[in-house]
Amino acid sequence: MNRDLTQTVARIAGVNPRACMRCGKCTGACPAYDEMEYHPHQFVSMVETGRIDELLRSKGIYTCLSCFACIERCPRQVEPARLIEAVRVLAERKQGADHLRPQDIPARLDPDMPQQAITSALRKYRR
Amino acid sequence: MQRIGVFVCWCGTNIAATVDVQAVSDALAKEPGVVLSANYQYMCSQTGQDLIETAIREHALTGVVICSCSPRMHEQTFRKTVARAGLNPYLLEIANIREQCSWIHKDRAQATEKAIILGRAAIAKVQLNTPLQAGQSPVTKRALVIGGGIAGIQTALDIAEAGFAVDIVEKQPTIGGKMTQLDKTFPTLDCAACILTPKMVDCAQNEKIRIFSYSEVEAVSGFVGSFRVTIRKKARYVREDVCTGCGLCTEKCPQKKVPNAFNLGLDTRRAIYIPFAQAVPKVAVIDADYCSMLKNGKCGVCAKVCAAGAIDYTQKDELVECEYGAIVAATGYNPIDLSGYDEFAYSRSPDVVSSLEFERLMNAAGPTGGTLLRPSDKTHPKTIVFVQCVGSRCSAEGKGKTYCSKICCMYTAKHAMLCREKYPDTDVYVFYIDVRTPGKNFDEFYRRAVEEYGVHYIKGMVGKVSPEGGKLKVQASDLLDGRQLHIDADMVVLAAAIEPDKSARPLATMLTASMDTNDFFTEAHPKLRPVESPTAGVFLSGCCQGPKDIPETVAQASAAASKVIGLLSKDSIVCNPCVAQPDELMCNGCSSCEKVCPYGAITYLDKEFRGPNRTTLLRRVAQVNPAVCQGCGACTVACPSGAMDLKGFSNRQIMAEVDAICR
Incomplete structure (x- = not known):
């Protein structure tokens, strides 16, 4: 349970997952249902209960077509596709932190790469 | 010089546990004009009330302040007590030291200090109280029910049963409402028509009930006990008193392609029609939008086939004006x-x-x-x-x-x-x-x-x-x-x-009855007064107040009827004397008060005043109808010239209270 992440996702999405009344109209409307690991109503519930890390690890967030059928149909203005997009944004923002540790850098260095580029990248991603 | 008596109630431990009642009565005894200050365990008990009565007589009190619970609880009780001792009941003030003090504070010293301040404010106010006389206004012994669905029918039948005359205004050509369109009813699965149509017939046969079908309320004026209502009887182009309901015209009419509203457009009917077989009144009506005789003067088949000669293409809308003591909104959904x-x-x-x-x-x-x-x-x-x-x-x-x-x-x-x-x-x-x-x-x-x-x-x-x-x-x-x-x-x-039906919003405006954001009528109290509108004399029945099923609607309809019967059984009603009063000399005729008044109690009058040098000035001044005014005070706040005042809550009295609190 990660309340901070829930709040971050809700803030990025600009919607309130607590307004969900579990009607399932989003999942009823979703055209990519069979492809998705988590279905729209589950996304809302997982964001609300703070299971964001599971969502971040899931490939499912990239199978959402962003067709916005769920946004159109949601009677409570929870709009699952916005939450899914917010989790994707969160994942993108985490990319640098997850993939590059300072101690791994020397082995990857290309001798032709300008020193300044490496320094600026480190500064940008704060290690 | 005023002679004021102060009575501090302990309310058992409700007040006494948090407020030092002895300290309060001692402190208030020193206030100007106070000749007596006492405290007692339960002021509302018989002994407590006797204490007040005796004190008023023995000390010739001119004003009474009771420090106790909220006036909502016992103001009426104590007004009666004061009146019994021969004092005008409006020379009583209550300082609420329970809900607004002892119940919400923990610190005894602070609560005691606040109780003293509240008492002081009440004393300052009572010094300026004037004796008020509650007026009486007569009650017209006839009720109006707006809407002839199951809610309106039940309300009308119950009122008529009690012996009072009642009119039903229904905008459709027949009464019965939505229930006539239903097939079976839950949870017993009895047929809707089988249980509804006998009630419709009862309405038609009851001599206390008049049905205005195919009619709408056009205007409402007046107030509780004497509403004046204009009803528009829409032209049906068929004489109601002559038509036998044989239905021959509805078979012969050549205009066959009219969407049947009763079946929600799932089939068609003729331009002249009777909504359904058990319609009450069973009178045909011509749909002017489709009738070729009315549209271009060609046809006239219905007039030819009608043996009773009931068809009248020249019929016009008719306005009827009636007086009512009470109005029930039953406009449905x-x-x-x-x-x-x-x-x-x-x-x-x-x-x-x-x-x-x-x-x-x-x-x-x-x-x-x-x-x-x-x-x-x-x-x-x-x-x-x-x-x-x-x-x-x-x-x-x-x-x-x-x-x-x-x-x-x-x-x-x-x-x-x-x-x-x-x-x-x-x-x-x-x-x-x-x-x-x-x-x-x-x-x-x-x-x-x-x-x-x-x-x-x-x-x-x-x-x-x-x-x-x-x-x-x-x-x-x-x-x-x-x-x-x-x-x-x-x-x-x-x-x-x-x-709610679309007619509810304009009706609420005419009745000055309040509505919520969904256009449901609001009740006077959501739990304790569920069938009354905050506007006196207006009652609510059925889905116009909120979604309801049939059993609930019927229960509420009967409840509304009992409230109407209670009102109509009185010959006159006592008015609240704490009403607004304009100072005509200060009024500048701006209409600000008229616009904010939620009850329609304020009207304007062109009145002659004496001007300088024996001239006469015609000025537009506000008039308050004391029978309609509910004493909300909105006008006193809106009046830019300070001409409007509320009796019993005058600006001077409120300022005196504020001064006493800030002292």
Whole structure:
């Protein structure tokens, strides 16, 4: 349970997952249902209960077509596709932190790469 | 010089545990004008009241301050006490040291200090109190019921039963309302018409009841006890007193292509029609939008065939004015317009119907004679999908209603059950968010639909309906099984949210009755006065106050009737003397007060005043009708020249209280 992440996702999405009344109209409307690991109503519930890390690890967030059928149909203005997009944004923002540790850098260095580029990248991603 | 008595109540330990009552009465004894200050365990008890009465007589008190509970609780009690001792009851002030002091504070010293300040303010106010006399106004012994559905019918019958005259105004050509369109009623499945039509006939035969059918309320003036109402009797082009209801004209009329509103447009009727066989009054009416005689003066078939000679193409709307002591709003509901719900293909396929349309398709008197047939190709549907909560329980920003429509769970269970009973080879699916069945024998009814009739109840919602090759492709979620369902349905039935009738809002304006954001009438108190409007003399019956099923509507209708009977059984009513009073010399005629008055109590009058040098000035000044004014004080705040004052709560009195608190 990660309340901070829930709040971050809700803030990025600009919607309130607590307004969900579990009607399932989003999942009823979703055209990519069979492809998705988590279905729209589950996304809302997982964001609300703070299971964001599971969502971040899931490939499912990239199978959402962003067709916005769920946004159109949601009677409570929870709009699952916005939450899914917010989790994707969160994942993108985490990319640098997850993939590059300072101690791994020397082995990857290309001798032709300008020193300044490496320094600026480190500064940008704060290690 | 004022002679004021102060009485501090302990209220057992309610006040005394947090407030030092002795200290309060000692401190208040020193206030100017106070000649007596006492405290007692229960001021409202017989002994406590005797104490006050004796004190008023012995000390010749000119004003009384009681420090006790909220005036809402015991102001009436103590006013009577004071009056018994021969003092004007409006020379009493109550300082609320329980709800506004002892109950909300913990610190004894601080609470005691606050109680003293509240007492001081009341003393400062009572110094300026003047004796007020409550006026009387007469009661017209006739009630008006607006709306002739089951709510209005029940209210009218109950009022008439008590011996009072009552008029029903119904905008449709017949009374009966929505219930006439229903097939069966839950949870007992008795036929709606069988239980309703006898009541309709009772209304028509009761000599205390007058029915204004095909009529609307045009204007309302007056106040509780004497409302003056203008009723517009719309031209039906058929003389009501002559027509025998034989129906020959409705068979001979050549204009056959008129959508039948009674069957929600699922079939057609003629331009002259009787809504249905058991209509009350059973009188034909001409639909002026379709009648060729009225439109271009050619035809006249109905006049030729009418043996009674009832047809009158020259008939005009007629205005009737009547006086009433009480008015009951029973304007009812309508299902919402479903054209905004494209995902369910309501506008694209005739086989997607609303529940009320489905009701007509199942009804023996309906367009299919009670055989369930698809509107598109008149075949038996084999798979029927019911969708709940269409337009109900939506967020405020969305297109639907925020409230639960309350009746849909039960009527959908009824529809599903009836389908399975009549046509056991049909597959019936009900998609629900929650099944809400709080009512006597309601949950048992729903369980019967599931257990005995094998209706498939699925927790989830339909996301999409697309008409394809004569079928309706339904895509929905099944949340409990965690799967998406694809059903090839023959019919889809939408449980549309219900909303107040569109006539309710203009009516509320005419009645100066308050409404909520959804256009439901607001009650005077949500728990303790559920059938009264905050506007005196206006009562609420049925769905105009909130979504209701038939048993609840009938119960509320009878409750409203009993309130009306209570009012009409009085010859006159006592008015609240704490009403607004304008100072005509200060009034500048700006109408600010008239605009803010929620009760319509203020009117303007051109009045002659003496001007300088023996001249006469004509000035426009505000007048308050004390019988209508509820003493809310909105006008006193709005008046830019300070001309408006509230008796018993004058600006001077309020300022004196503020000064006493700030001292």
